[in-house]
Amino acid sequence: MSSLSVNHLLGIKYITKADIELILDTAKNFKEVINRPIKKVPSLRDLTVANLFFENSTRTKLSFELAQKRLSADVVNFAASSSSVKKGETLVDTVNNILAMKVDMVVMRHASPGAAVFLSKKVNAKIINAGDGAHEHPTQALLDAFSIQDKLGSIKGKKVVIVGDILHSRVALSNIFCLQKLGAEVMVCGPQTLMPKYIESLGVKVELNLKKALEWCDVANMLRIQLERQDIKFFPSLREYTMLYGLDMEMLNSLSKKILIMHPGPINRGIEITSEVADSDQSIILEQVENGVAVRMAVMFLLAGRMN
Amino acid sequence: MKPRVILEGEQLEVTITRLCHQLIEVHDNFQNSVIIGLQPRGIYLAKRIHAKLSSILKNKNIQLGELDTTFFRDDFRRKELIPNKTNIDFIIEEKNVVLIDDVLFTGRTIRAGLDAMLAFGRPKDVELLVLIDRRFSRHLPIQAKYIGKTIDSIESQKVRVDWEETEGKDRVTLLTDKD
Numbered sequence: 001m002s003s004l005s006v007n008h009l010l011g012i013k014y015i016t017k018a019d020i021e022l023i024l025d026t027a028k029n030f031k032e033v034i035n036r037p038i039k040k041v042p043s044l045r046d047l048t049v050a051n052l053f054f055e056n057s058t059r060t061k062l063s064f065e066l067a068q069k070r071l072s073a074d075v076v077n078f079a080a081s082s083s084s085v086k087k088g089e090t091l092v093d094t095v096n097n098i099l100a101m102k103v104d105m106v107v108m109r110h111a112s113p114g115a116a117v118f119l120s121k122k123v124n125a126k127i128i129n130a131g132d133g134a135h136e137h138p139t140q141a142l143l144d145a146f147s148i149q150d151k152l153g154s155i156k157g158k159k160v161v162i163v164g165d166i167l168h169s170r171v172a173l174s175n176i177f178c179l180q181k182l183g184a185e186v187m188v189c190g191p192q193t194l195m196p197k198y199i200e201s202l203g204v205k206v207e208l209n210l211k212k213a214l215e216w217c218d219v220a221n222m223l224r225i226q227l228e229r230q231d232i233k234f235f236p237s238l239r240e241y242t243m244l245y246g247l248d249m250e251m252l253n254s255l256s257k258k259i260l261i262m263h264p265g266p267i268n269r270g271i272e273i274t275s276e277v278a279d280s281d282q283s284i285i286l287e288q289v290e291n292g293v294a295v296r297m298a299v300m301f302l303l304a305g306r307m308n
Numbered sequence: 309m310k311p312r313v314i315l316e317g318e319q320l321e322v323t324i325t326r327l328c329h330q331l332i333e334v335h336d337n338f339q340n341s342v343i344i345g346l347q348p349r350g351i352y353l354a355k356r357i358h359a360k361l362s363s364i365l366k367n368k369n370i371q372l373g374e375l376d377t378t379f380f381r382d383d384f385r386r387k388e389l390i391p392n393k394t395n396i397d398f399i400i401e402e403k404n405v406v407l408i409d410d411v412l413f414t415g416r417t418i419r420a421g422l423d424a425m426l427a428f429g430r431p432k433d434v435e436l437l438v439l440i441d442r443r444f445s446r447h448l449p450i451q452a453k454y455i456g457k458t459i460d461s462i463e464s465q466k467v468r469v470d471w472e473e474t475e476g477k478d479r480v481t482l483l484t485d486k487d
Contacts, residue, residue, distance in 0.1 A: 002390045029391040033379065037399075038427040041379035071379075307385055 004302050008120045008127040011136035012177035020181055024146050026298035027291070034070060034293055044073035044304055049105040050098050053130070054080040054091075057109055059265050059289060060130050060139070064107050067296035076103065091115065092122045099125055104307065105300065108132075126303045134168050134229065140264050141174035143295040145182060147288045148219055151260055156183035161213045163245060164223030164272055167194045168230065171223060171264045176202055189213035190245060193234040210245050211254075219260040222247060222272045238271055248274045252282065260284055314440065314467070315457060315480040323456045324353075327437060328360045330454050331406060338370045340432075341404040346421050347376040347392035350409035352471040353439050357408060371398050373428075375407075377420035394424075401429030406454075410469040412438040415450035440467050440480060 004019050012020070033041055049068050053061055061077075068075045078098065089097075095106065105126040108116055113135035120127045131137040149155055160179050166172045166188045179186050180203060187205040188195065200206060207213040214220055225241060235241050247261070261273070261283040269275045278285060315323060335341040338361065345354025351374045358372045373396035378389050407421055418436060425431065439456035445463050459482065461467065466483045470476075 002388050026391055029376065029378075029393065032394055033427075036427045037429075040427075042423070043379045043384055301379075305385060305388065 003305060007303070007306055008116070008129075009138050009299055009303065010116045010120055010127065010129050012138045012141050012174045012181070013136065015138075017181045020142065020145065020178060023142055023295065023298050023302060024149060026302060027142075027146050027295045030070075030297040030301070031291065031294040034290075034297075040070050040072060042072045043301055044068070044071040047104045047304060047307075048074040048076065048102060049107060049300070050076045050078060050103045051130075052078045052080075052095065052098070052106060052108045052110075054108070054110040054115075055131065056081075057130070059292070060109065060137075063289070063292040064128075064130060064139075064296050067293050067300060070293070071297055071300060073105075073300070076101075091119065095119060095123050099123055105303065126307065128299060128303065131170055134170050134173075136174045136177075137170040137264075138174050138178075139292070139296055139299060140171050141178035142299070143288055143292040144171075144175055144221065144262060144264070145178050146291045146295050147262065147284055148184075148260070150287070150291065151284060152218065155179065158184045158219060159187070159217045160184050160219045160221060161187040161189050161207070161217040162221045162223060163189045163210065163213065163247070165194045165225045165230075165234075166190050166199065166223070167196050167234070168226040169223050171221075175221060176204055180204075187213055187216060191235050191241070210247070211251065214247075214251065214255055214259065217259055218257075219262060220247070221262040221264070223264065224266060224268055224272060242271050246270075246272060246274065247277050249276045249280070252277055252280070258282060262288060265289070311468075311484075312482040313479060314459060314482055317478060320478045320480065323439070324356055324360060327454050327456060328357060328364060331357070331361065331437070332364065334435075335404060335406070337365055337367060340402075341406060342371040342373065342398065342400060343406050343408060344373045344375050344396065344400075344421075344425065346407065346409040346417060347374055347378075347394070349411075349469060352473060353410050353437075353469075354408040355473075356471075357437070373398065375421060375424055377417055377424045380420040380424040382416060382420065396428050399429045400425065400431045402432050403429075405431040405434045406437055407434055408437045410438065411440045411442060411467045412436070412450070412452050412455075413442045413445060413467075415446050415448035418450050419448050439469060442467060 005016055107128045107130050109130040110132050113133035115132045116127055116129035162172045176186050187207055189207045263285045267278055343354055343358050345351035376392040376394040378391040436452040437454040438452045441452055441455045441458045442461050443458055464485050468481050470479045472478050
């Protein structure tokens with residue numbers, strides 16, 4: 001197996017275990033490249049990539065842009081807040097106009113679930129989903145898997161708990177698909193109100209008690225409470241959430257083994273995890289960011305390989 | 309037709325020893341020289357040369373690196389490419405580099421290798437060593453300085469280099485389409 005089975009990266013749901021392994025293997029090579037004195041390779045020098053961000057982002061956008069530049073692609077950036085979307089242009093029109101300027105690949109983040117799948121059916125370019133509503137965020141899941149593999153050697157048989165706002169999280173869904181395909185056991189943990197109905201049907205364990213969940217796992221992925229997506233109150237107060245689901249040093253030290261702490265960012269320090277935990281030696285949050293560039297280079301390199 | 313054996317066993321050993329002595333003539337004790345093998349197949353020859361040189365010169369400190377050219381190739385998207393590991397833990401700035409590959413054919417891999425190498429500094433000079441030089445069908449003005457054996461072959465033929473480490477036997481064969 002040496003090429004992807006898909007033409008777009010729309011979600012982890014749509015790719016195979018072999019695809020994931022190919023991406024992670026290729027990312028290892030790119031991680032070596034970005035740690036060289038000269039971090040750039042010419043692989044995508046003849047391609048133009050558009051980054052369309054209809055929703056705010058710091059890490060993902062920067063990470064994609066760096067990945068593109070290190071592959072020598074030409075990059076155009078687009079942010080919805082400063083564009084004609086405000087004047088009423090539709091998604092397909094916006095994208096087709098950008099493609100008319102001869103763009104080969106589109107990286108898109110959008111607030112609507114399914115936006116990337118929709119776009120892949122309408123336009124003639126490679127599409128990479130950089131987050132569509134509460135649906136999927138495939139590159140985040142891939143970089144999380146890469147980071148776990150990097151630290152623990154393999155993913156198969158490992159126990160990973162995802163803690164927090166599962167209901168509004170695209171990171172949770174993509175992570176569940178990705179980790180399960182690679183043979184890990186996945187548990188979700190959070191208040192009942194933030195648990196999607198039927199989440200058990202994905203084959204994950206559900207645990208409402210944080211301490212029990214942490215005792216079970218090898219890796220804890222702490223999610224942010226997405227207040228911007230919560231149109232109603234899901235819990236009485238942030239303070240109460242922190243008391244029940246916030247991770248502090250006391251809790252971490254009380255566990256019977258050392259676990260890895262991950263966070264997709266942005267961190268709300270003092271809410272889902274305290275500063276001490278985020279900066280502790282068990283946290284691999286900044287490694288995740290570094291790995292993100294390598295994984296995104298791998299994804300774009302492999303997708304470009306399918307362009308003839 | 310049976311595949312034609314070009315080099316084998318002791319013959320191959322003699323050739324490698326000769327290449328090493330040629331290298332020593334130019335590079336003396338390898339104080340300021342490094343060896344870089346090209347992935348995926350050049351690294352085995354590079355390791356052999358390195359081991360032989362180390363034993364002849366009784367110098368355990370000759371630097372050896374492995375370089376992958378995948379991201380620098382010009383046929384990306386024309387054929388499937390699988391990246392390999394680059395493993396160079398030294399800087400080649402102002403060094404004499406001996407670039408090693410098993411077979412020189414079109415010259416495109418070497419071209420990519422020359423580009424890929426630049427990420428590790430500006431070498432003083434670069435020389436090319438190959439086990440087999442396929443004389444015809446060069447696409448670029450690239451020639452090797454040290455050559456194990458030169459052969460004449462047509463484009464549809466293939467040169468296959470087997471190593472004891474990977475295939476169980478040291479052997480170079482020329483394959484034609486029907487083999």
